[in-house]
Amino acid sequence: MSSGSVLHPPRRGLRYRFTALVASGALAAAGLAATAAPQAQAQPQAQVLAPTAVAYVANIAGDTVSVIDSATGTVSATIPVGAGPTAVAVSPTAARAYVTNSGSSTVSVIDTAGNTVIGTIPVGTTPYGATVSPDGGTLYTTSFSSDTVTVIDTATSTVTTAVPVGDGPFGLAAAPNGTRVYATNNNGNSVSVIDTATDTVTATIPVGAKPNSVAVSPDSSRVYVSNQNSSAVSVIDTATNTVVATIGGATSPWGVAVSPDGTRAYATATNSDALLVIDTATNTTVATVPVGDGPWSIAASPDGSLVYVANRYDNTTSVIDTATNTVTATIPVGDGPFAVAFGPGSAPTADLAVTVADSADPSNTGDPLTYTTTIANQGPDTATGASATVTLSGTAATITSATASQGSCSVTAPTVTCTLGSITNGASATVTVHVTPTATGTLTATGSATAPETDPTPANNTTAQSTTITTPPAADIDVDLTAQPHLGILVPYLTYTLTARNTGPAQVTSATLTAALPPGASATNRSAGCTTTSGIVTCAYGPIANGASANKTFRVPLHLLSLGTVKVTGTRTTSAPADPNPANDTASATCTVISIVLVTCP
Template sequence: MSTSTLLRPHRLRGRRRTALVAAFALAATGLSALGATPAAAVDGPTPIATVPLGASPENLSVAPDGKHVYVSNAGVFGGNPGNTVMVVDTATNTVGATIPVGNGPTALAVTPDSAHLYVVNRGAGTVSVVDAATNTVTATIGGIGDPKSVAVNPAGTRAYVVDSSGSNGSVRVIDTATNTVAATVPVGPFPRDVAFSPDGARAYVSNVGNSTLGVIDTASLTVTGNVALGAQPYALTVNPVSGAVYASHGAGDSVSVVDPATLAVTATITTGGNPGGAAVSPDGATAYVPNIGSNTLSLIDTATNTVTKNASVGGGPVDAGVSPDGNLVYVVNNGSETLEVLSVGTAVPAVTGISPSSGPTTGGAAVTVTGVNLAGATAVTFGSTPATGVSCTATTCTVTAPAHAAEGVDVRVTTPGGTSAVSPATRYTYLAPPADIDVDLTTQPQLGLLLPYLTYTLTARNTGPGTVTSATLTATLPAGASATNLSAGCTSAGATVTCTYGTIANNASASKTFRVPLHLLTLGPVKVTGARTASAPTDPNHANDTASVTCTALSIILVTCP
């Protein structure tokens, strides 16, 4: 292998390289990757999860909707251990699917609508088009020569693929509607990466062969300028707010910053050694640069172009991405074959909804908490009781509700940015188990010439499963009848008797009695109906809410009852 090859890492989505390539590059300059002195690590960001990948991970792309992170797996120097793309679910930080693609996949880019993924297969000279809904390859675009990287314009109508075929490198412009090459734009020698300006009017290309940044006018598809950079600019990223271009010098230890208005280098920032594919926060305030030579992640303040932190990460970090809300940074570690998830958010979380908004006191209910700035949650509490099974994205947390007494509580989410505030939308109500009341009504005649009457017993039986805390039963008498000698808790008004009951345990009952006097003219059927009119907690069975008893009066001293 020639020295020139060693100093031109083979991949880099135009953005990234493998750990082994960087190690050889360092050896060529008399250094050792293992012996390189790392930049001093400082506190933060906060590790959230480490996702095992395997198969020599290369590049990543974060879906604009924030639901998935895609990681390419390819062999070092044309090896073939992977040839796949792993789909990481950001809600669980686990690999949810593995997509077979072409030989040697490196760079990849998701369309703005998160519907499709374009994957560069360097070993095959192709680009795979993946349907994100089905995780299947729906098209393969061939004949690209030596594809190195890919980027999709902000409108989602074009995918630009760098073809680094020697000194006559070019950018292939793919029409995303037809997935065909619509144009070829000659650029500089050995181009490596491509990135769009925020408005899509420009595409920037890093040319390793002559250490320049090419500027393509996307309307005319011509190169309108070349900016002289330091040696071997590989990975590119663009600030989504200012439009500044950041070019990582992968064989060195710096990042160049290019002003989009003047197309001049305004700063050269020293990082931790052999910087890879950088990413910029959505607010444009921070650039994140993985340094393969020091196993660190540099945090750059874009206002001052200074490194504020060099955080230790996994082995061989080669690529970085940021969640759409800016709270999480994803780092691909080629050496340790992992995807590292780091919390960098400082925004205070807010809860905007709970679904369902109620559940049993025994806990165990699956609850979805919606809101903003929820990623990286360290706790979700129901009142003062922590939930279990917490898994959060930027806008959603899924949790298992803990057990709690029957009452309303507020659900709050805690992240490194703080704890969410209380509002009507945060309320969750614990409901006691339902309790079914079975109404029973019996009667006993008390006959005689002087004071004949019928004694009624109105019973509330609790068939569970919960405990009755209160209940009201009413008895409806025949027209013109009235009640006397009522039990405590019962009242009479005309032909209606109302009785209230307190706590009734599961499988227990409570009874109230009253009398209905008989008169000399009482003849025929005497029907009384008892009914449940209210109870707590909820009564799930209304089929047993009423009961009736009918007696037949043949005379004041001759009454038959069932």
């Protein structure tokens, strides 16, 4: 099997021997069965990510990898690798970079801390593409001449299997969700979908002519494929494994990449020396950026602010500012830059600090109680997709409502769960939970918050506030009503005394008593705090100590009364704290009116 000239676009004075590389790869390795035992190199469990994003450029004619510091835009190291390096894949921890060597049918394992090759893994014949699983545990490489994808355990640097795919597998990309790997079949005009759980092909998707590179959107829903001989990019819906759009305009597209936020795709127009910027929402080209001679591969920086393009024919890498879609730098690299890849760079960190406060402590059963949970971002980066929970424990309580200062909350007792969205450095969000305690004891609200970013101080992500719940205080008001006649020829009247007697056990803080008058009667000379409306005298009382009494008086003129029995009833209508004994909440005074000068009141 040969790649022929279709594996690179026809160029003026083409300088590199792609067909020769395929032939040398076929001679170097006849398949997996002929490979020597690999040198095992343990994958580090964790490593501090690089403080700035680092790009790795595979130079196919120089048998080297150029290491670019994106902060300075300079080559910081040049690493010798195998023959004809064609792809670079960086582990999620940035501890290792894997380089496929198409001329020697091997993978060079680079320790990124020292920029040295620490192992060489024999793989299938003529490896071109490479990708690492999101968990870093598996490396995949295409074997162009063997029509297989080689699967490698990165912990032991050993080949575990070879997956048969289509004719001439070339590019590779792993879905961010880890479930699928996509391989372009350059001679088969298709894409093979590999199930990573079973290492089997579950679908073969027809695309354009001579598909080279492949990239997957951050949400794993779309796959973008550059079709060299169709001058188009195919867009695949991963749910249906069908092409849902074809984007033209790229002459001999080779490289393809997707921005970290998924809003842009990029494709190299190799014969036009340009980079196409594609709006993924509309699948249309929104900008064309002139770059170097023979743009081959593309990589977006981890923060999406830069795109690097490896220009194979002038031995440079173009740096594009994605905000302006302009080239801001051109970096000389090795001989024949064929592929470029970024390491993850520094992982964003956001220190979420949680506090919980109660509105009262102690609080009474039956009284409303509020817990306010504050989630403060102490930085240094924005917390994206933040969420919080507030969980009640201890004595019984009912959650009456829950709200957040941003986002939304749902209640599944005893837990409130809130999606808060982004919280910028220095900002905060609050979750307010209203509860009603229903039993005495200790009620505890535990607040917790998380975000996708690394939290440098996880100990302050969770905290709790406990509240003592007590029996509410009670004060029994014993109502008394007495009447005293005041007789005379001029203005005879009855004086009523409405008494609120506190029998405890707590102090009365306020109370309201009423007195219902006979029909047609009215009250005069009322004590302060008493009013009359529609035959009802209403008197307000202030604090009354346990064992004390408070009196209010008013007069009822006799000439307004009918002869006979006159009855006035006093009633406690409201008081605080609660009255535990309603049996003594009323009292009556009954007088007998014989004439306006003769009245008897018991």
